[in-house]
Structures are given as structure tokens and as C-alpha cells.
Amino acid sequence: MYIIVIGGGKVGFYLAKELAESNHEVLVIEQDPQKVQEIQDELGDIAMEGDGCEATVLEKAGTSRADMLLAVTGDDEDNLIACQVAKQRFNVSRTVARINDPKNEEIFRRLDVDITVSATSAIMAHIEQELPTHQLIPLMRLGSGLEIVEVRIPDDSRIVGRPIREILLPYQSMVAIVIDDGGRPKMASGDTIIRAGDEVVAVTMHESEEALREALMAPPPARAF
Amino acid sequence: MRIVIMGCGRVGAALATEFSREGNDVTVLDTDPTAFRFLPDDFTGQKVIGNGIDPDLLKKIHLETADAFVSATRGDNRNVMAAQVAKHIYGVKIVASRVFDPLREEMYRNMGLRTINPTRVQAKRLKRVIEAPTDEDASEMAREFMKQDGL
Numbered sequence: 001m002y003i004i005v006i007g008g009g010k011v012g013f014y015l016a017k018e019l020a021e022s023n024h025e026v027l028v029i030e031q032d033p034q035k036v037q038e039i040q041d042e043l044g045d046i047a048m049e050g051d052g053c054e055a056t057v058l059e060k061a062g063t064s065r066a067d068m069l070l071a072v073t074g075d076d077e078d079n080l081i082a083c084q085v086a087k088q089r090f091n092v093s094r095t096v097a098r099i100n101d102p103k104n105e106e107i108f109r110r111l112d113v114d115i116t117v118s119a120t121s122a123i124m125a126h127i128e129q130e131l132p133t134h135q136l137i138p139l140m141r142l143g144s145g146l147e148i149v150e151v152r153i154p155d156d157s158r159i160v161g162r163p164i165r166e167i168l169l170p171y172q173s174m175v176a177i178v179i180d181d182g183g184r185p186k187m188a189s190g191d192t193i194i195r196a197g198d199e200v201v202a203v204t205m206h207e208s209e210e211a212l213r214e215a216l217m218a219p220p221p222a223r224a225f
Numbered sequence: 226m227r228i229v230i231m232g233c234g235r236v237g238a239a240l241a242t243e244f245s246r247e248g249n250d251v252t253v254l255d256t257d258p259t260a261f262r263f264l265p266d267d268f269t270g271q272k273v274i275g276n277g278i279d280p281d282l283l284k285k286i287h288l289e290t291a292d293a294f295v296s297a298t299r300g301d302n303r304n305v306m307a308a309q310v311a312k313h314i315y316g317v318k319i320v321a322s323r324v325f326d327p328l329r330e331e332m333y334r335n336m337g338l339r340t341i342n343p344t345r346v347q348a349k350r351l352k353r354v355i356e357a358p359t360d361e362d363a364s365e366m367a368r369e370f371m372k373q374d375g376l
Contacts, residue, residue, distance in 0.1 A: 010303070053302055055328040077278060081302040088332050103280045128335055 001025070004066045004092075006052030006082045007073030008035045011098060011119075015072060017043055027061055039061040053081045055089050063090040072098040072117075076108075081112045136213045146172070146207050153215050158220035165190035170211035173204040229254065229291045229317075231277030232298035236323065238263030240295060245270045252286055256373065277307045283315065293319040301326050305333050305340075321329050 001024050005012050008030030019026045020043060027094040029052040030036050039047035045055040050057035052071065063069065069086040071079035076099055083095035099105055099118040106188045108116045125138060137150045153160060157166050164175050186192065194200070226249045230241050234253035242265055245251045251270030254277045255261065261272045275282040277296060288294065294311035296304035304322040311317040321339040322332035330342035350370055357363035 053329070054326060055332070077300070077302040077306040080306050084336075085332065088336065089328075104278075106309055107306075107314060108277075109281065125376070180286055202290065 001067040002062055002065055002201040004063060004069045008039050008047060008125060011072045016046060029061060053085055055085055058085060058090060063092060066092050069095045070096045072102055076100050076104045094152050135217060136209060146203055147206055149202055149204055151200045153162055153194055153196055153198045153200060154217055156219040159194050159216060160196045162194060164188055164192050167215055169215055170208040171203060173208055173212050174191060175200055175202045177201040226292040227290060228293045229288060231296040233260040233263060235263055237297040242268060277302060278310060282322055288315040291317050296322045301329055308338050
């Protein structure tokens with residue numbers, strides 16, 4: 001594949017290196033001549049000096065025959081515009097934008113960038129997974145507002161010892177996999193009995209996260225004597 | 226009309242002043258608080274420090290209630306990104322941007338944004354002024370340009 005990378009900073013550099021090593025044809029477009037020189041010295045003749053948002057530069061780079069364009073500069077607006085110019089003027093079928101400010105994720109999605117990669121969100125998600133106190137861990141976001149989450153069932157959860165069919169789950173939520181405390185995964189069915197310490201992988205709507213947490217983790221209601 | 230203007234440079238400030246004097250409700254945004262010095266003392270619109278592509282700021286100023294959004298910062302990319310956010314996410318009916326790069330200007334015009342490209346017009350006009358036979362002719366020409374734009 002012919003892949004154009006906009007931005008020759010650390011992300012662009014290592015991306016280009018990786019892609020070139022996997023035998024792709026790569027071209028990095030970078031504005032800073034010094035960075036261009038560094039890439040040339042390290043990786044060979046695969047860097048070009050210029051503004052990757054400018055149509056004349058992209059023309060020179062042969063963008064119309066590119067299979068993919070990856071915009072990975074440190075400026076979100078530049079990444080968005082590079083992707084849009086590549087798509088609109090050069091019909092590049094797949095564009096990928098790096099997002100530096102997670103607030104822009106929604107915007108990019110709605111402005112038709114094919115794929116977005118947010119390092120900040122990825123790092124946050126990774127740290128959340130490592131935090132033992134966090135009760136419901138988002139693992140992955142799917143399209144249409146769905147996400148995959150993981151929950152460890154506490155000892156005092158009201159659903160311990162009960163089959164999944166008896167759990168009242170929020171709208172558009174389902175339990176997909178149950179992993180027992182020995183690390184053995186099994187597909188969840190209505191008959192699967194939930195035990196304390198089980199890891200439950202579920203699919204839910206983002207808005208229903210709290211309701212799902214309540215359904216799986218809350219202790220039984222206190223009884224009045 | 227409620228008009229939000231992003232970028233309070235000479236152009237943004239002149240635009241804000243004119244719309245404000247005509248009785249419109251004007252909000253001017255700039256990341257640099259010293260930029261507001263270009264506005265006259267009697268400017269009655271709202272001055273907001275901040276970035277016009279920051280979703281939190283746009284929510285705060287209730288961009289969805291604006292009738293028009295104009296982006297006139299020095300950055301082409303920032304201008305067209307902000308214009309698209311205003312149009313497609315906040316549903317602002319009229320969005321206009323200044324875009325210096327003629328090719329990008331043409332592309333975003335074709336994508337439905339209202340854009341102007343000062344670069345080509347200015348280069349053409351400068352050339353005509355240079356080629357004028359005398360200084361007086363050049364001066365007359367410059368006055369003529371102003372007149373065409375109602376100045």
C-alpha cells in the first residue's frame with residue numbers, strides 16, 4: 001500500500017518506520033526541514049518538506065494514488081483539514097486523524113474522518129483498567145454509542161448465586177462473557193450462574209453504564225426488621 | 226441578528242464594529258485578550274477570551290442560538306474547522322470564513338461553506354497599482370477599489 005503520513009514528529013517517525021518495515025510505500029510530509037533531514041538520515045528517502053494541508057504539496061506527493069493518509073501532527077485542526085483535503089480533492093479512501101484533545105473526538109466523527117486515534121483517551125483508558133478502585137471498566141467503544149465494559153462481581157452483590165436470566169439489565173445491555181476466578185472464560189447464557197469474584201464482560205450503551213453497574217454490583221436492599 | 230465572530234484581528238474587529246453599530250447582537254472571540262484593543266471604546270458587544278473550536282466554550286456562549294458565525298483568524302485550518310463545527314454541529318445557518326489558501330478556499334466553498342479568499346484579489350489589485358503609469362493614477366485606482374467595496 002502507498003501510505004502518506006502528515007507530521008514527522010515522534011508519532012509520525014515511528015509510524016513511518018513501522019510501516020516501511022512492513023514493506024509499505026511510505027511518505028512523510030513535514031514542515032520542519034530539520035525533522036525532514038532526521039527522517040531521511042534514519043529511514044532513507046521517505047520524507048518531504050511541506051504543509052500537508054496544502055493541495056499543491058499533496059499533489060506533488062502523488063496523493064491521488066495513496067491508499068491511506070494518516071494525519072498525526074500535534075494540531076487537531078491541521079489533522080482534520082489534511083484528512084478532508086485528501087478525501088475531497090484526491091479521493092483517498094481511508095483517512096486517519098490523530099486527536100490530541102479528546103473533546104474533538106465527537107467533532108471529527110461527525111465531520112466524516114474515517115478513523116480517529118486519541119492518544120490521550122487511550123492512555124486514560126489504560127490507566128482506568130489498572131486502577132483497582134474503579135468499579136466498571138470501559139474496555140472499548142463501539143459504533144452507535146455502544147461499549148464493551150468489564151465488571152468484577154463483589155462478594156456482597158445481590159446477583160451472586162443467581163442465573164443471568166434473573167438479572168434485570170438496563171436497556172440495550174447484555175452480558176457476553178463470564179470469566180471465573182480461575183481465569184476460565186465462558187460464553188454467558190441465561191443459565192450461567194454468577195459467582196463472587198467473576199469478571200463479567202458486558203455490552204452496554206454509554207448512558208446506561210451507571211445502571212449496569214447498579215444491576216451487577218449493588219448489594220441486596222437492606223431489610224427492615 | 227446574533228453574530229459570533231472568531232478572531233479579533235483587524236478584520237474581525239472591523240466586522241464586529243460594523244455589525245454592532247447596525248444594531249446586531251455581536252460576540253467576539255479571541256484567545257489573546259490584548260486583541261480586543263482593535264475594538265472601539267463604544268463597542269457594546271460581548272468580548273470572550275477563548276478558542277472558537279473548543280466545544281466547552283461554544284456551549285458556554287450558546288453558539289446554537291447564533292444566526293451567523295464568522296471565522297477570521299490567521300489560521301486557515303482553524304477557520305474552516307470552526308466554521309464546520311458551527312454549521313454541522315451547532316446548526317448555525319450562516320457561516321463564513323476567510324481562507325488564505327486559494328485551493329482550500331475553493332474546496333470548502335464547494336463543500337457548502339461561505340468563504341472568501343483575500344490572497345488572489347489582493348495580488349491582482351497590487352499588480353494593477355504597480356503597473357499604473359503615475360503615482361496619481363495608482364492613488365486614484367486605490368480609491369476606486371475602496372469605492373467598489375462601499376468604503
